[in-house]
Amino acid sequence: DTGVSQNPRHKITKRGQNVTFRCDPISEHNRLYWYRQTLGQGPEFLTYFQNEAQLEKSRLLSDRFSAERPKGSFSTLEIQRTEQGDSAMYLCASSPPGDSPLHFGNGTRLTVT
Amino acid sequence: GENVEQHPSTLSVQEGDSAVIKCTYSDSASNYFPWYKQELGKRPQLIIDIRSNVGEKKDQRIAVTLNKTAKHFSLHITETQPEDSAVYFCAAKLAGFQKLVFGTGTRLLVSP
Numbered sequence: 001d002t003g004v005s006q007n008p009r010h011k012i013t014k015r016g017q018n019v020t021f022r023c024d025p026i027s028e029h030n031r032l033y034w035y036r037q038t039l040g041q042g043p044e045f046l047t048y049f050q051n052e053a054q055l056e057k058s059r060l061l062s063d064r065f066s067a068e069r070p071k072g073s074f075s076t077l078e079i080q081r082t083e084q085g086d087s088a089m090y091l092c093a094s095s096p097p098g099d100s101p102l103h104f105g106n107g108t109r110l111t112v113t
Numbered sequence: 114g115e116n117v118e119q120h121p122s123t124l125s126v127q128e129g130d131s132a133v134i135k136c137t138y139s140d141s142a143s144n145y146f147p148w149y150k151q152e153l154g155k156r157p158q159l160i161i162d163i164r165s166n167v168g169e170k171k172d173q174r175i176a177v178t179l180n181k182t183a184k185h186f187s188l189h190i191t192e193t194q195p196e197d198s199a200v201y202f203c204a205a206k207l208a209g210f211q212k213l214v215f216g217t218g219t220r221l222l223v224s225p
Contacts, residue, residue: 104157
């Protein structure tokens, strides 16, 4: 178990630019989740994949956000036309089939200047 | 939708004391309640979880209790140690969905 891997660890971008983050889940895990965490708050759900299908999506996710998991393995989260309010830690998690707990990655910290 | 409230926001105890963190949830259809520990700059890590068909679960110094009628659940840490210092988050999941709704966190400080 090598854990959930996220890249990059840190990203600084200027307002209006597009950014893309990558998540590699634990290899046997077919479920993948994206959360966002701001300072002093709990993680906030963004979206959930089972294999390659995106089954749940938060209404908080504006049309500037898109996530994919094309082959049911790694996933990408793209934010278009970034805004300062997008600055946060973006956490990816995965879990195996069935009723199982989430395993989080170390996150990608986004700073929009 | 589900809403989770967590109290207190900060908790300071002396080493060896017990610590209790409480959460309430709004949707009676929630059936899974995990607790995560997050140290500064690190990932949230699951420390214990409980399902709605169980009232209490214990793992060494950590226990969780669930009161479905009152819609609240609590984390109990006994014999606290300085390494227990961290932010603790409760969460709830609605049956049939995968989304976890987290509380706002409790910063636990254990003084030697």
